Amino acid sequence: MPCLQSGTANPSITITLDSDSDSVYSDYLSPEINYKNDVRVQFIGDDTSLYGTPKEELLPPSQETNNAVEIKPSPTSYLKDQILYFFQPSDNKLAMKLFGNKNALLKEKMRHKRVGNWVIHPCSNFRFYWDLVMLVLLIGNLIILPVAISFFNDDLSTHWIVFNCISDTVFFLDIIINFRTGVILNDFADEIILDPKLIAKHYMKTWFFLDLLSSIPMDYIFLMWDAEADFSQLFHAGRALRMLRLVKLLSLLRLLRLSRLVRYVQQWEEVCFLAIAGKFMRIFNLICLMFLLGHWNGCLQFLIPMLQDFPKDCWVSIEELQDAHWAEQYTWSLFKALSHMLCIGYGRFPPQNMSDTWLTILSMLSGATCYALFLAHTTTLIQSFDTSRRLYNEKFKQVEEYMIYRKLPRSLRQRITDYYEHRYQGKMFDEETIHRELNECLRQEVINHNCRALVASVPFFTNADPEFVSEVVSKLEFEVYQNGDYIIKEGTIGTKMYFIQEGIVDIITSDNEVATSLSDGSYFGEICLLTNARRVASVRAETYVNLYSLSVHHFNAVLDRYPVMRRTMESVAAERLTKIGKNPSIVSSRADLEEDQKLVNEIV
Incomplete structure (x- = not known):
């Protein structure tokens, strides 16, 4: 809540503005006062003055006059102001990249206030910390869920139910928050959508249905729908075993949250300016994706035989791993998956049945794709390490071909080679263009x-x-x-x-x-x-x-x-x-x- 107080010889005027006010009414202002130079601006709950400078300390009560109009906020309104302030754009790296200076950021804060309450700005502190929480939770889900689905049969244990309920609740909250979060259409601040209707329309057209599908607990809904099932006998009846298989397959829908992980990683690259080292980040993300696919593939290698009740010719039965500890099961499954993905073998032995064969084909295709992408990004990264040297080599190759084409004498060729080596020293720049752009x-x-x-x-x-x-x-x-x-x-x-x-x-x-x-x-x-x-x-x-x-x-x-x-x-x-x-x-x-x-x- 800002207060304006005159510092001139005129009678002191102190005006307390409501936090939702966009301007000071002319009825309260004297035309004889230079408000830009003589007016002290005090903000309660804000960090900047009207002119983008740090707020001044509150005036002591002794300096307040009888003409001052002061409204003390109630605890409820104060808490509301603090929450809304947390939703406003903050002075972080992403905001400064978009707006360029604090004055533009201050104007964006005023625009955000005019939109109305409970709209979250994409550059706010709330969104920053919420994205951090979602990033950690997504990584945990994408790692823990496949292990739990593949190697544990106690899907209705208390710990597992609590974990899934918390995760599903948070992801549902994320959907609600996305409906109230502004949208940055490009890298410029002139296209940030803050209208709730336009935000909802944009979200519905992009990621809403995928987010919704990955957040609905289809497995629990199915179990609740089948109320006739006796959960105490869930793992002993043949019908219950078929239900278990279906529940596990429905649980795999949660892995669609991978799409959210990609989005949040991109947002954090923007906030932390990791895009500066974009090629390094692409390779790092690709390596992480390869490990994640290898992890999923290893879990899938064990899940398919388990859903088939471990036939005698499957690799789990041959290795006699049905009753082994889950860590041992996961280790051999991961070894088998990585052997396929890296094309170094079939694991301990080739596939023995149709399902193992198709799993092997799928593993090889995914591994070959990841390897090709990794090789392409690595090659691009190596070439970009020293662009000036690459330009020099390309230029000198043209010079060599020119000397051969013109049949220049050997002595002249050597002098030209020495000149290029001494003149450019292995690096070439378009210096005139660089200077012209400054x-x-x-x-x-x-x-x-x-x-x-x-x-x-x-x-x-x-x-x-x-x-x-x-x-x-x-x-x-x-x-x-x-x-x-x-x-x-x-x-x-x-x-x-x-x-x-x-x-x-x-x-x-x-x-x-x-x-x-x-x-x-x-x-x-x-x-x-x-x-x-x-x-x-x-x-x-x-x-x-x-x-x-x-x-x-x-x-x-x-x-x-x-x-x-x-x-x-x-x-x-x-x-x-x-x-x-x-x-x-x-x-x-x-x-x-x-x-x-x-x-x-x-x-x-």
């Missing part, structure tokens, strides 16, 4: 991280304007050259400049002599971009060189916005022209370069 902030952070080694090693970047550095690195392209490759040839038109991240290059003059060498942190190729002239020297890779290139278009666009950095690069270019015997005036028409030299010393 927003501007994330993209810039990723680029800065990728180029952090370059920025740290280039003195030119160390003391430069950070905005200039960020703009430059965002336009760089990564390139790799092998030793002996000519990165730049003298006399060609320059379209790029380069920053060396790792490696050594030689500056070759026109007389084929090494004028100087550049290594990590250096840059070259900027002279012709500044002068619009041809390359004044050649640059050859001395080792494997990892570098970043900047195109002439981006070069001019960046320097036009940072004229100081252009003057700095012009001064450095003039020095380099002097070293190789060229006229430095081609990059600057200024007669005095001392001022630029000082700027170079400060930045470089």
Whole structure:
């Protein structure tokens, strides 16, 4: 129950809202008060304010005024509010995945209140814990029921009746709760059905009849219907034995609860975000399903001969297991079933009669199906472990086929192979697409991280304007050259400049002599971009060189916005022209370069 109290100099106004109210009536609000900034919001039984922030502590009684209107809830209404609050969407992982933020979640709470009472939101705490209880109960039923039906004859024992009654009651309650639980039609919060009529219609069209069939105690209904049966003589008369067989077959209908298990496992994957490791979960679920089918198959191996009163040629009679302990019976039944499912044999001996033969065929088919599914999921999982390596292998296979098709020389093939190994190092990504899909902030952070080694090693970047550095690195392209490759040839038109991240290059003059060498942190190729002239020297890779290139278009666009950095690069270019015997005036028409030299010393 929220209360609004003014914090301004105006007379104090405290308004207590009923929990079902959706708005504050204008009659109680003063137009002179900024309620967003000055109004304190207090919630009784809720964890958030109207603006999605944690609720403030209740005001002490001394601060309440005579103008306050306060309604104290009765114990009954308070208990009702607490129960209804438990039905509302909670701040759990599933809710945050659907709604994205607390404000949207708060709006969904208000929408849930408008729908009416006793509608359970699928993202509520109640549904979360109820699904947990159902998951545990379902697993217990699917394991215990086949054992009890197959290996125990005391179907009317007190323990067995109590267990079945509790299970059936809970599953009937689950059907009722499903009629009152909202439905998430997709992964987006804009399609959550909260209308009880639409919920019932959706449930009737999907899982209702299967849930109902698996919850009705058909075995007990049959026994109650046959009131003439003397239960004290139930296991001694021939007619009673036929009834026992029918009751056991009717009890198998409870195994249809497997469909609920699949649904609840999927819901828990959503809540716990286990779908992130979806392939692992599919394999884990498949392994669990194989064990469950093996368990059911083992129970069935013993149930069929028991329903036939253990004929002499059945495997149970041959093994003399009719009067053995149920654990020994189950062990040999499970061994026989798994031998069939894994196709490693028939157990201790082949089937001797028609029913055993058909059971063996059924076991082999189910085992082969599970094995094929397991193999397919495992293969998919292994392939997805390293997608980038798989893409690289596929790409390199195309390159190899291309080299064979074009009949390239062996030496050239080896150089291409070495280039791919050094350039991609066994992994391949569509980096441009990845960057394009990110927003501007994330993209810039990723680029800065990728180029952090370059920025740290280039003195030119160390003391430069950070905005200039960020703009430059965002336009760089990564390139790799092998030793002996000519990165730049003298006399060609320059379209790029380069920053060396790792490696050594030689500056070759026109007389084929090494004028100087550049290594990590250096840059070259900027002279012709500044002068619009041809390359004044050649640059050859001395080792494997990892570098970043900047195109002439981006070069001019960046320097036009940072004229100081252009003057700095012009001064450095003039020095380099002097070293190789060229006229430095081609990059600057200024007669005095001392001022630029000082700027170079400060930045470089």
